[in-house]
Amino acid sequence: MLDDLVPDDLWERVAPLLPPRPPRRHRSPGRLPTDDRAALRGIVYVLCKGVSWRDVPAERTGCSGVTAWRRLRDWTEAGLWPRLHEVLLAELRSAGLQEMDDAAIDGSHVRALKRGAHTGPSPVDRGRPGSKHHLIVDRRGTPLASTLTGGNRHDVTQLLPLLDAIPPIRGLRGRPRQRPRRLFADRGYDYDKYRRILRRRGITPRIARRGVAHGSGLGKARWVVERTFAWLHQFKRLRIRYEIRADLHEGLLQLACSIICLRRLRTSF
Incomplete structure (x- = not known):
């Protein structure tokens, strides 16, 4: 085994x-599940x-x-995977391994071999069907939330859904944490509209400006999300989307995020 x-x-x-198993319909024992x-x-x-x-x-x-x-x-x-992720995030916070003051956000393309919800012509793969993994991580690269969209969706469209998808992270006395204080992002998120929305939520945007030369120093905080994508793509089933059903592929993505959180817990002892 x-x-x-x-x-x-x-x-x-x-x-x-x-979730509890449904009761057996027949008296005869039959084949055990x-x-x-x-x-x-x-x-x-x-x-x-x-x-x-x-x-x-x-x-x-x-x-x-x-x-x-x-x-x-x-x-x-049954919603098992988001609950598992929330439990592990709470354990990380309880162990002092959750650093949500700074968060980073980004998206990554994957090919989709079959049609289905949340697929679209990928702009980086000659228009072939593709999907996008969107991810928000804390300062250490721990995944806080993930979403799945079609390959033709702009990254900025998932900025607010990702923030809303962060679960209330418990683990310490007091109110659970659910939002960062600062959010780092690349030029794909450079829209003043979203900067204003972030500030209204009490989040300071640290977003690179288009048309400005590289060297702002923001990459020192953003690189952790790229590393987390590398961790996710070590799970070979996530490199290419095979599932027609978007919820099943997203379930695998959430399970992978939970396993990454568990690995962080193991290395802390």
Whole structure:
């Protein structure tokens, strides 16, 4: 078994959040459902290896690819992945590893091999269908929220949705944190309209200006979001979008963000 794909510390955080199973309809015991940990192992296997669902090795993961896909569907519809991410962010804040005073935002293109919601002609891939991962991270590069759009959507359209998607991060006494004090972004977000909106929300914009020579120094704070994209794309299933259903691809993206948060917790001890 590939137990290292779902180590104990990950399973201990996922298990309490799993939705209850529906009651069995028939009296006869029939075939027992696949163990949830084995199903999660199959999901993480696809996320890490990038293989198709039918190529999940049941003899190694304890779960068929069809079952793993169904659990991904059910758990995504139940909202498991955002809750898992919120739990891990709270643990990071409790451990003193959450630095939300500064945040950075950016987007990254990925190819989409199939049509579906949140796909569009990519301007960086000869108009082929593509999608965009949008990400906001804290000063350490910890992912705070992510969204998925079509490849033809402008980065700035996700500035406010990403800020709104940051969950209330608990972990310490007092009010939970839900917004940074300063937001760093590249020239793609250079619009005075959004600067005014950020200031009304109590956020100081640190956005590079178009037409200004490089060397502003803002890259010293923005580079962390590029590093986090590199971490995300180590999960091979996220390099290319194979899922037709946008919610399933976004669920895998949120699961990857949670795993990155868990790795930050491990390295702190």
